[in-house]
Amino acid sequence: MAGIYIHIPFCKQKCHYCNFYTVISQKYRHDFIHVLLKELEQRKDYLGGQPINTIYLGGGTPSLLSVNEIVLLVDKIKSLFPVNEKAEITLEANPDDLTREKIESVKKNTPVNRLSIGVQSFHNEDLDYLNRVHDGAQAIKVIENSLHAGFNNITIDLIYGIPTLTEEKWLKNLALFFAFGIPHLSSYALTVEKKTVLHSLIAKNRMSAVDEEQTVRHFELLLKETNKHGFNHYEISNFAREGFYSKHNSIYWLGGHYLGVGPSAHSFNGSSRQWNVANMKQYMAFEQTGTAILEKEVLTKDQQFNEYVMTSLRTSWGCDTEHIENVFGSNYTRHFKEHITTFVNESRVLKNGSVYTLTNAGKLFADGIAAALFRS
Numbered sequence: 001m002a003g004i005y006i007h008i009p010f011c012k013q014k015c016h017y018c019n020f021y022t023v024i025s026q027k028y029r030h031d032f033i034h035v036l037l038k039e040l041e042q043r044k045d046y047l048g049g050q051p052i053n054t055i056y057l058g059g060g061t062p063s064l065l066s067v068n069e070i071v072l073l074v075d076k077i078k079s080l081f082p083v084n085e086k087a088e089i090t091l092e093a094n095p096d097d098l099t100r101e102k103i104e105s106v107k108k109n110t111p112v113n114r115l116s117i118g119v120q121s122f123h124n125e126d127l128d129y130l131n132r133v134h135d136g137a138q139a140i141k142v143i144e145n146s147l148h149a150g151f152n153n154i155t156i157d158l159i160y161g162i163p164t165l166t167e168e169k170w171l172k173n174l175a176l177f178f179a180f181g182i183p184h185l186s187s188y189a190l191t192v193e194k195k196t197v198l199h200s201l202i203a204k205n206r207m208s209a210v211d212e213e214q215t216v217r218h219f220e221l222l223l224k225e226t227n228k229h230g231f232n233h234y235e236i237s238n239f240a241r242e243g244f245y246s247k248h249n250s251i252y253w254l255g256g257h258y259l260g261v262g263p264s265a266h267s268f269n270g271s272s273r274q275w276n277v278a279n280m281k282q283y284m285a286f287e288q289t290g291t292a293i294l295e296k297e298v299l300t301k302d303q304q305f306n307e308y309v310m311t312s313l314r315t316s317w318g319c320d321t322e323h324i325e326n327v328f329g330s331n332y333t334r335h336f337k338e339h340i341t342t343f344v345n346e347s348r349v350l351k352n353g354s355v356y357t358l359t360n361a362g363k364l365f366a367d368g369i370a371a372a373l374f375r376s
């Protein structure tokens with residue numbers, strides 16, 4: 001399994017909590033696609049001819065692309081890489097960009113077969129807190145229009161733990177999601193990263209701080225409601241009906257290979273991990289130099305082990321000691337077994353043969369449990 005990620009960094013405004021690499025200026029907007037096409041050409045051998053099962057247009061805001069630009073990018077990928085006929089092709093979209101006409105045109109004129117819509121909340125008060133451009137009515141409209149246009153593989157993002165989001169409002173968000181019959185939900189706790197606007201506004205007492213206990217209550221409601229509606233909790237922040245798991249994100253979680261193109265995009269081909277410069281001006285210089293500016297790191301065995309433990313524990317496939325034994329050897333298996341026992345005894349981790357998965361109680365402490373299992 002291999003995938004290609006394209007990072008479209010443009011956004012209309014910066015959301016307060018966002019720490020992705022994005023730009024508000026449209027200065028490079030016109031020439032950007034041509035630079036992406038060049039980078040794709042230059043890196044066509046990175047995945048060693050593996051079949052491409054997924055293409056993901058992420059950002060930033062890829063829904064700012066015109067239909068012609070989407071077609072240009074996907075056609076270029078198909079001309080350079082062996083793309084599987086049934087490849088999952090996802091477009092991330094913000095509710096304020098997609099008019100009914102645009103959605104219908106994307107459906108009719110491009111090979112995009114999955115939409116990921118950044119709803120975050122259906123309540124305007126929460127959207128204001130997050131500094132999103134769209135409002136709740138636009139979020140509802142875009143989902144209705146996407147379904148009407150014939151997209152059946154849709155996912156939306158919902159954020160919980162927003163200080164303005166009461167439990168009642170959170171349940172309403174979830175009820176609306178279920179009412180649409182959409183097969184996939186990505187739901188994240190609001191985290192206040194350093195260097196974000198939200199971090200500084202909270203520090204200056206201009207915004208309410210996140211209440212950890214409220215976040216936990218929201219997460220518990222999320223688990224209860226998604227389970228009640230027949231969704232599989234297949235990754236800590238992702239819920240899907242059978243057959244609608246995100247194939248692209250599963251590549252990341254299952255250690256598959258991927259090429260990332262565009263400023264700040266990451267790539268991994270089994271031996272090294274590399275990432276493009278997170279700077280638009282430097283990225284655009286590629287036009288003249290013909291060489292992408294990137295940094296590269298070769299992971300140590302301990303780092304590879306830590307990464308496997310962290311990502312696999314977050315999934316329903318779990319962490320497998322047979323895999324650890326085969327890939328890392330008996331020292332690592334012993335280390336893992338020694339350190340996981342406490343969590344099994346505390347019923348935070350479930351052991352089934354050689355596979356360890358988080359229980360619902362453990363999911364609340366996923367990062368802490370993984371960190372306790374790390375090697376350094």
Ligand code: SF4
Nearest residue numbers: 011014015018059060
């Ligand atoms: S739209 Fe998405 S990528 Fe852009 S600023 Fe908001 S959260 Fe960040």
